[in-house]
Amino acid sequence: MMSSMDASALSRQNQKDVRPMLDLVDEMRRLGVEKEVPLPQIAVMGDQSCGKSSVLEALSGVPFPRGTGLVTRCPCQLTMKRSSDDRWRGSVKVLRQTGQELAGDMNVSKEVTSPSALTEAIEVCTTHLTRESGTFSSDSIVVEVRAPHVPDLTIIDLPGIVRTATAGQDMSVVTQVNSTIEKYLAQERTIILAIVPANQDVATVDILERALRVDPTGARTIGVLTKPDLVGDGGEDEVVAVLKNERKPLKLGYVMVKNRSARELKQGVMTTPREQERAERDFFRNHPVWRTMDPKLLGVANLTTKLTALLTKRIVTHLPELKYELQEHFNAAEKNLIRLGAQPPSEEGEKAREILRRFGDYSSTLMASARGDYRNERLARADEDSSQLRLRAVADRVFRDLEAEISSLKPDFEARDFTNKLHQELAALRGRELPGLLNSYFFYGFMARHVEMWRPVIEDARAELYDAARDAGIALADDAFPTYPAMAACVRQAVGDYLYQSGDALIPKIDDVFKHEADPFISKNELGDAILKVRFDRFDAALQAVLDQCGDHPPEGPESEAPAPASSSWGLGASTGGDGAVEPPPEEEAPPPPEEPSQDEGPPQHPLREMVLGKLGRWYMANHGVTSMSMVEDMRTVLIAYWGVAAKRITENVCMLFENHLLAALGQDIEKALLDIANEEGAAHRLLVQDPAIDREREETRQKKSRVAAALNALQRVAPDVVAVPPPGAKRGSFAAAAPPAVDGGSGVPRAPREAAPAPETPPLETFTFTSNGDNGGFIYWLGTSGQREKFVNPMDRGRVRVTSSGLAKGAEDLLVARKRQPCWTKNEPNAWICLDLGRNRRLSPTHYTLCSGASEAGFDLLSWAFEGYDAARDEWVDLHTEPPPPLTSPWGVQTIKVDARGRRWRYLRVRVAGPNLKNTYELPVCAWEFYGALYQAN
Numbered sequence: 001m002m003s004s005m006d007a008s009a010l011s012r013q014n015q016k017d018v019r020p021m022l023d024l025v026d027e028m029r030r031l032g033v034e035k036e037v038p039l040p041q042i043a044v045m046g047d048q049s050c051g052k053s054s055v056l057e058a059l060s061g062v063p064f065p066r067g068t069g070l071v072t073r074c075p076c077q078l079t080m081k082r083s084s085d086d087r088w089r090g091s092v093k094v095l096r097q098t099g100q101e102l103a104g105d106m107n108v109s110k111e112v113t114s115p116s117a118l119t120e121a122i123e124v125c126t127t128h129l130t131r132e133s134g135t136f137s138s139d140s141i142v143v144e145v146r147a148p149h150v151p152d153l154t155i156i157d158l159p160g161i162v163r164t165a166t167a168g169q170d171m172s173v174v175t176q177v178n179s180t181i182e183k184y185l186a187q188e189r190t191i192i193l194a195i196v197p198a199n200q201d202v203a204t205v206d207i208l209e210r211a212l213r214v215d216p217t218g219a220r221t222i223g224v225l226t227k228p229d230l231v232g233d234g235g236e237d238e239v240v241a242v243l244k245n246e247r248k249p250l251k252l253g254y255v256m257v258k259n260r261s262a263r264e265l266k267q268g269v270m271t272t273p274r275e276q277e278r279a280e281r282d283f284f285r286n287h288p289v290w291r292t293m294d295p296k297l298l299g300v301a302n303l304t305t306k307l308t309a310l311l312t313k314r315i316v317t318h319l320p321e322l323k324y325e326l327q328e329h330f331n332a333a334e335k336n337l338i339r340l341g342a343q344p345p346s347e348e349g350e351k352a353r354e355i356l357r358r359f360g361d362y363s364s365t366l367m368a369s370a371r372g373d374y375r376n377e378r379l380a381r382a383d384e385d386s387s388q389l390r391l392r393a394v395a396d397r398v399f400r401d402l403e404a405e406i407s408s409l410k411p412d413f414e415a416r417d418f419t420n421k422l423h424q425e426l427a428a429l430r431g432r433e434l435p436g437l438l439n440s441y442f443f444y445g446f447m448a449r450h451v452e453m454w455r456p457v458i459e460d461a462r463a464e465l466y467d468a469a470r471d472a473g474i475a476l477a478d479d480a481f482p483t484y485p486a487m488a489a490c491v492r493q494a495v496g497d498y499l500y501q502s503g504d505a506l507i508p509k510i511d512d513v514f515k516h517e518a519d520p521f522i523s524k525n526e527l528g529d530a531i532l533k534v535r536f537d538r539f540d541a542a543l544q545a546v547l548d549q550c551g552d553h554p555p556e557g558p559e560s561e562a563p564a565p566a567s568s569s570w571g572l573g574a575s576t577g578g579d580g581a582v583e584p585p586p587e588e589e590a591p592p593p594p595e596e597p598s599q600d601e602g603p604p605q606h607p608l609r610e611m612v613l614g615k616l617g618r619w620y621m622a623n624h625g626v627t628s629m630s631m632v633e634d635m636r637t638v639l640i641a642y643w644g645v646a647a648k649r650i651t652e653n654v655c656m657l658f659e660n661h662l663l664a665a666l667g668q669d670i671e672k673a674l675l676d677i678a679n680e681e682g683a684a685h686r687l688l689v690q691d692p693a694i695d696r697e698r699e700e701t702r703q704k705k706s707r708v709a710a711a712l713n714a715l716q717r718v719a720p721d722v723v724a725v726p727p728p729g730a731k732r733g734s735f736a737a738a739a740p741p742a743v744d745g746g747s748g749v750p751r752a753p754r755e756a757a758p759a760p761e762t763p764p765l766e767t768f769t770f771t772s773n774g775d776n777g778g779f780i781y782w783l784g785t786s787g788q789r790e791k792f793v794n795p796m797d798r799g800r801v802r803v804t805s806s807g808l809a810k811g812a813e814d815l816l817v818a819r820k821r822q823p824c825w826t827k828n829e830p831n832a833w834i835c836l837d838l839g840r841n842r843r844l845s846p847t848h849y850t851l852c853s854g855a856s857e858a859g860f861d862l863l864s865w866a867f868e869g870y871d872a873a874r875d876e877w878v879d880l881h882t883e884p885p886p887p888l889t890s891p892w893g894v895q896t897i898k899v900d901a902r903g904r905r906w907r908y909l910r911v912r913v914a915g916p917n918l919k920n921t922y923e924l925p926v927c928a929w930e931f932y933g934a935l936y937q938a939n
Helices: 004-017 019-031 052-060 115-130 173-186 206-214 236-243 262-267 273-286 300-340 348-371 391-408 416-428 440-480 485-517 524-550 607-624 628-678 683-687 692-718 779-784 813-817
Strands: 041-045 076-082 089-095 110-112 140-147 153-157 190-197 221-226 254-256 766-768 802-805 808-810 833-837 842-853 865-871 876-879 894-898 908-913 926-937
Touching: 019 153, 019 300, 019 692, 041 052, 041 173, 041 206, 041 300, 052 076, 052 153, 052 190, 052 221, 052 273, 052 300, 089 115, 110 115, 115 140, 153 300, 173 190, 173 206, 190 206, 190 300, 206 221, 221 236, 221 300, 236 254, 254 300, 273 300, 300 692, 348 391, 348 440, 348 485, 348 628, 348 683, 391 440, 391 628, 440 485, 440 628, 485 628, 485 683, 628 683, 766 779, 779 926, 802 813, 813 833, 813 926, 833 926, 842 908, 908 926
Parallel strands: 041 153, 041 190, 076 140, 190 221, 221 254
Antiparallel strands: 076 153, 089 110, 089 140, 766 926, 802 833, 833 908, 842 894, 842 926, 865 876, 865 908
16 A cells, blocks of 8 residues: 555655646647647547446546437546545536537536536536437537546547437438547547447457557557456456457557446445445456456556556657647738738728828839849748749740740751752842842842741740739739738739730830841841851861861872762861752852872872862862852851841840830839729728628637637746657648640641649639620630720730631631631641630630631531540540531521530630531631630639
8 A cells, every 4th residue: 555655745746747737738728729739638439338438437436427329429528637625626618619609508507516416517518519319519518527536637538439320310420420539530649548348359349440540550549448347257368368468459558447337326336436446446356367467457546547647748749749830820820910911991091091002012012023123021932933923033034935936946057958948049039140249139038038937936925924924913912912802803903904005015016126127137247247257167167077087197199089078078068067068050060179289290298288278179169169059158158147146136126125115114004003093082992891701810810829829828838948849741831834736747636735733713804605696795806805995906916816727728817816707718638627725824614606607608518527625634635515516507607506615724725627518528617716605814
């Protein structure tokens, strides 16, 4: 027996080491931080009628409600605190999952002075929460007991596992109970107190199997064997194997307890904790098998000691992680409160100042983004989303890409095919120019044709930069006005309007740049220097080729006996080591080489020197003589030189246009537009409107911050030396431009680039509803009128969409979006198609589309066709028809067909011939189309 002095010392040690930790977690639970972080706890789990209530009664001295079936119909938190006096005190209250009390909750919350009164109060609270005997509640009952004989311990009692609903129970009770049990099982800080009847085969115990799934090592599961008095003769060996942790082993092991039997309960004997403790001790001492077991594995007292030690250790172990998580939640709450801001001002003057302040801050951030000043907190973030907000950086990338794209369009001047073609064209266009003089008209025509090759990539750069500016402007608006949706929508509209107008205004300026480049001009010195550089480079390459052929030693015999150099070493391509050699035409002879010294003059004194001079002489005459082939070489030299100068110049001019007419003016022009809006009558009442949900979120966030701060203060008070440590795997704080569809030469089918995964559900930018054929409610009309604000202009002329085809025999691609009846059809080939590209940042979920026949005469009906969207993930076209469409009659017939978007948003939509037309050919006669549905912004 332990002496009273030893018991007193143990109690003092318990007060010093254990009680503060348990009180800390109880305080956190009272504050409600379980909503934010899982707390260390012990949860009692098991089958119905497995003895859970008896274990709780043995631990607390409170006779919990008993019976058959689902007795525990809601989670019950039992908090036990050992008191220093002899008084027994208890309390019970309702704890809602939301943390808020409902009407009537206070009527069932009470303090009591006896265990029997507490039992009645628990039944009243259970009835209050469940309303009916057959229902279940996920809200909790909180029971607190203060008495001299109870341990310092908190346990969560959960309903017993339900497999089928009984009479009077709702069928949903099985799902509700299992969901609650699984939620507690999954929490890694929860110690699972698995109740196992000793008279039941352990292999069939459900709670052990469930615990094994979430705790395979048994590191947080402790088994409690109940009802040892019901174990039949001969069944003890199986129970002993489990108790010794030999069968179904758990790292925390098992403890066996003996609670009051049903008969003892009915007789009302052993009602006090001391009587129950004495009866349990006598039972184990007198049993022939159980008395041979290690005493530490038997009895409620040993179970209590073990549970207290386990819970205290788990609390101490997880305190660093708890502190870290609470700090993260506190920081998140502070950031959210900053995002939510204060409530709108009530005074008219304050409202006007608030609007001006917010518009000014937004415009300043936008200007800083365009200038490359990223000191603003939003722009300085390291996440990927913020990188798209730094317009100056995006523009630099677009400029570099544009330079690379234009450079990649440079013809292969050294290729044999190019040289042959150049020779043929020069011969075909030969005029009255004298020998040795270049044909300047050919040069002008060549550059005028090839400069136009730069237009698509420049238009792509313009579209990408304007899309980036729009996306950045919209994202910054959403970030700047999170609680004022009307103000954010106003700014988004202002940004979109400005970019539409400025984007259209930039197109004529780009046209002017191309107009100038189509008429070649350059300063004499600049082009001369470029030509000299090309010629020097060619001479260096030719000289190196000669030296490589001659080697380091003089030839053995006369040069005429040396092996003839390869044609590529002496033709027009030799100067750069390419394969562009061109043999002189039959009517021309190669210029004769310099005369060899005659044999009478004796052998040359420097054979290697003579050989090099001879070979270089022949190279010079072939490339710079007065022959048609030397004229080809001279023209090619000028083209190479001028191409480099012109490509550099147009890149710089276009980038300067983008810089001056977009980046430099963006923030200031947007600010002017917003100031005009702010000065409109009624702007304050229209813009400074918050959703009531914002107020609720603000208040909830304040409450969260308050309770988390209180929990951190409590933790600091109890454990000031604990250092916050993140849990394993925790993280603190918690466009690619697409080209137009290429044409596969083998199949003639457009092939689009891969696209990113679809973005989360977002509202459409615009919705187009079909009313009648030829209406003004479709996408093409909306695009051509800048959102129905201007007179219609072909949207392809403004670079807003792109139309491609497998090849047209009549008409042009831009006619398809001109909303005019003009003869237009594709070439006669199977699977002929026309395709609409909505652009990088637009996606359409179509509901209808309209086609107008491009046939001006009868007998050209379109009979069979497909309407398809391109699935980039699978690299295939998907037919959106739900049934075969009716014929598109000629002449000028119109059909509107309903389609199924397949739940997708499409960038590329096309019409493809699926069978012969009425002429029994595969021509596709379409001159106009329109689209209806929902328009979205792409990710």
